[in-house]
Amino acid sequence: MSFIKYGSVEEYKIEFDYSSIHILVDSNTKKHCLPKLPASLTEQANIIIVKSGEMHKTIDSAKMIWEKLSNKNADRKALMICLGGGMVGDLGGFCAGTYKRGIKYIQIPTTLLSMVDSSIGNKTGIDLNGIKNLVGLFYPPQVTIIDHRFLVTLSSRQILNGYAEIIKHSLIAKEETLFDQIFEKDLLKCEPEKLIPLNIEIKSQIVDQDPLEQNSRKWLNFGHTVGHAIEAQAMQKGIDMLHGEAIIIGMMIELELSTAKLGFPQDLRNKIIDWIKDNYRIDADWIKSEAKRLLNFMKNDKKNHEKRTLFSLLKSKGDCIENVECDDKLILQTLQRHRKW
Amino acid sequence: MSFIKYGSVEEYKIEFDYSSIHILVDSNTKKHCLPKLPASLTEQANIIIVKSGEMHKTIDSAKMIWEKLSNKNADRKALMICLGGGMVGDLGGFCAGTYKRGIKYIQIPTTLLSMVDSSIGNKTGIDLNGIKNLVGLFYPPQVTIIDHRFLVTLSSRQILNGYAEIIKHSLIAKEETLFDQIFEKDLLKCEPEKLIPLNIEIKSQIVDQDPLEQNSRKWLNFGHTVGHAIEAQAMQKGIDMLHGEAIIIGMMIELELSTAKLGFPQDLRNKIIDWIKDNYRIDADWIKSEAKRLLNFMKNDKKNHEKRTLFSLLKSKGDCIENVECDDKLILQTLQRHRKW
Numbered sequence: 001m002s003f004i005k006y007g008s009v010e011e012y013k014i015e016f017d018y019s020s021i022h023i024l025v026d027s028n029t030k031k032h033c034l035p036k037l038p039a040s041l042t043e044q045a046n047i048i049i050v051k052s053g054e055m056h057k058t059i060d061s062a063k064m065i066w067e068k069l070s071n072k073n074a075d076r077k078a079l080m081i082c083l084g085g086g087m088v089g090d091l092g093g094f095c096a097g098t099y100k101r102g103i104k105y106i107q108i109p110t111t112l113l114s115m116v117d118s119s120i121g122n123k124t125g126i127d128l129n130g131i132k133n134l135v136g137l138f139y140p141p142q143v144t145i146i147d148h149r150f151l152v153t154l155s156s157r158q159i160l161n162g163y164a165e166i167i168k169h170s171l172i173a174k175e176e177t178l179f180d181q182i183f184e185k186d187l188l189k190c191e192p193e194k195l196i197p198l199n200i201e202i203k204s205q206i207v208d209q210d211p212l213e214q215n216s217r218k219w220l221n222f223g224h225t226v227g228h229a230i231e232a233q234a235m236q237k238g239i240d241m242l243h244g245e246a247i248i249i250g251m252m253i254e255l256e257l258s259t260a261k262l263g264f265p266q267d268l269r270n271k272i273i274d275w276i277k278d279n280y281r282i283d284a285d286w287i288k289s290e291a292k293r294l295l296n297f298m299k300n301d302k303k304n305h306e307k308r309t310l311f312s313l314l315k316s317k318g319d320c321i322e323n324v325e326c327d328d329k330l331i332l333q334t335l336q337r338h339r340k341w
Numbered sequence: 342m343s344f345i346k347y348g349s350v351e352e353y354k355i356e357f358d359y360s361s362i363h364i365l366v367d368s369n370t371k372k373h374c375l376p377k378l379p380a381s382l383t384e385q386a387n388i389i390i391v392k393s394g395e396m397h398k399t400i401d402s403a404k405m406i407w408e409k410l411s412n413k414n415a416d417r418k419a420l421m422i423c424l425g426g427g428m429v430g431d432l433g434g435f436c437a438g439t440y441k442r443g444i445k446y447i448q449i450p451t452t453l454l455s456m457v458d459s460s461i462g463n464k465t466g467i468d469l470n471g472i473k474n475l476v477g478l479f480y481p482p483q484v485t486i487i488d489h490r491f492l493v494t495l496s497s498r499q500i501l502n503g504y505a506e507i508i509k510h511s512l513i514a515k516e517e518t519l520f521d522q523i524f525e526k527d528l529l530k531c532e533p534e535k536l537i538p539l540n541i542e543i544k545s546q547i548v549d550q551d552p553l554e555q556n557s558r559k560w561l562n563f564g565h566t567v568g569h570a571i572e573a574q575a576m577q578k579g580i581d582m583l584h585g586e587a588i589i590i591g592m593m594i595e596l597e598l599s600t601a602k603l604g605f606p607q608d609l610r611n612k613i614i615d616w617i618k619d620n621y622r623i624d625a626d627w628i629k630s631e632a633k634r635l636l637n638f639m640k641n642d643k644k645n646h647e648k649r650t651l652f653s654l655l656k657s658k659g660d661c662i663e664n665v666e667c668d669d670k671l672i673l674q675t676l677q678r679h680r681k682w
Contacts, residue, residue, distance in 0.1 A: 059404060066469055066476055067469070070475055073640070073641060073648060097478060098476050098477060099475070100475065100477075101474070101477045101478050101479055102479070102553075123442065125442065128404070128407055128411070129411065131411060133441075134440070135407055135439050135440065136439060137438060137478060138442055138443070212443075307414060
């Protein structure tokens with residue numbers, strides 16, 4: 001079970017049995033979030049700054065972090081604090097897990113997306129050659145601290161980014177209230193902080209049943225086979241696209257695949273897709289033009305096995321099936337049928 | 342408990358429930374060892390070749406390996422086989438442990454050193470900025486296969502290299518027969534393959550009691566605080582020095598420190614040092630001239646905590662004490678007092 005603490009770092013009171021403390025921030029969280037940590041912590045800590053953005057979740061950034069730890073003589077009893085979104089958490093967790101064969105670390109997610117998703121579940125990783133999380137490990141933090149104060153630093157684009165994974169949780173969970181809270185209301189009337197504990201509970205339950213993603217954890221990949229391909233292709237083209245923005249399109253496509261392969265109800269599918277189109281800006285023309293390249297990315301997805309392209313698809317709301325194979329033709333057709341959306 | 346299998350790969354019969362098989366070799370083991378594996382295995386495998394030598398245990402080599410796995414669409418059910426000495430095992434194990442958050446791997450050590458030491462105990466790692474194993478993780482192989490046929494491919498220098506860790510085991514273990522087999526006989530009359538099982542047993546017992554090196558596993562670091570510094574400095578200077586050659590000097594120095602700090606018996610110390618000098622070529626002048634730089638390397642040793650330079654030293658044979666602090670003056674004096682050896 002992941003150890004989650006709601007509140008501020010002050011309330012959690014980091015035990016000072018560490019030989020040194022290193023705080024990883026990106027250029028954004030250095031400016032907006034680091035000042036919210038207590039001076040008693042930040043003044044004694046070594047602040048390591050990485051450039052912001054998924055394109056910096058690289059081996060070069062990892063090397064820089066390992067070197068900065070080593071230059072400060074960080075030993076095995078050092079503590080790393082990852083203060084940032086998913087990129088900082090994934091990269092910092094990877095470096096903590098591999099520096100001198102593993103030091104302790106704490107996740108302090110600062111975006112809605114990382115609070116409900118990447119900071120839960122012990123995954124760490126970096127991208128290589130445009131493939132997301134090609135290199136990484138499962139490595140649990142000491143604690144994940146959820147501090148709502150950071151939500152006020154976020155733009156509405158960042159909030160929508162986080163909602164993508166919240167929507168995913170509402171679709172894959174048997175639990176009913178989250179779905180109703182989202183799809184029966186105007187998104188902008190939701191208060192995201194009220195949704196966080198339920199989202200963490202949904203994700204944690206799935207993770208705890210299958211921590212190493214052998215089977216049921218793959219439900220969390222709904223929307224992600226297509227979504228990761230979109231994200232990777234956007235990165236390669238230098239298009240500014242957030243993870244949630246890619247995943248929301250991924251879910252639209254994979255809802256279509258869910259109907260085609262598993263008979264997911266069409267009316268419910270249309271309702272969800274319409275709701276998404278009302279709330280997100282979707283560039284369907286771009287998806288169509290990139291369809292073949294997206295298919296190529298999917299073929300190198302970690303979820304695959306024996307060169308089959310595998311998806312986690314929905315039979316109905318709350319009933320997800322992992323390892324559903326779709327053939328190239330169906331995938332291409334679905335990607336290209338954008339005008340009918 | 343590590344799973345060790347004596348015999349050939351054929352006898353072990355790798356279960357073919359892997360989606361693909363990747364064999365990591367270096368330029369030496371490609372030539373001398375790969376042909377000893379069954380064609381049924383090598384013909385279906387993707388052979389990944391890394392340059393030989395500790396200086397290639399780098400992040401660049403790791404990147405090359407991750408890329409070669411990815412280019413062959415290796416998925417999470419792929420198998421890596423590390424066929425080589427400690428460098429291939431450490432590097433390959435690290436890449437296996439971090440590729441797509443971990444794939445299975447098998448160690449087939451081909452040197453005496455790796456059979457009795459690095460292939461046992463689940464440590465993987467790469468060097469960074471001249472610091473040995475600065476980056477790595479604990480990641481157990483499926484099995485370590487000890488195949489004596491590879492010993493015939495080794496030079497006498499490589500055999501002596503392996504004996505360094507065998508000597509260490511004989512000094513730190515309570516067990517008596519190994520010590521007698523070495524120090525009461527001419528080294529060249531020993532048959533190394535007969536010593537291997539006892540050495541693996543000694544190391545495995547220590548590892549199993551403390552797999553993550555919190556306390557008693559540190560006994561295995563006897564000779565290594567100084568030895569790693571010597572190895573790192575030699576690498577930086579481009580001097581051709583094997584791990585065991587550095588460790589053997591490390592043990593001579595740390596035996597002196599053991600007498601100074603813990604009262605290790607002088608007569609036994611002298612007997613061991615004399616025996617080492619009879620069997621190994623030791624360049625004491627170089628150690629003296631590098632003393633200050635060696636001290637600097639020791640200060641960045643993973644074994645340290647709170648900037649103290651820590652050693653695993655011997656109170657007597659079979660009685661090792663971890664985390665013994667030595668001050669700079671004593672370390673320097675001991676390194677420089679080489680003419681009295």
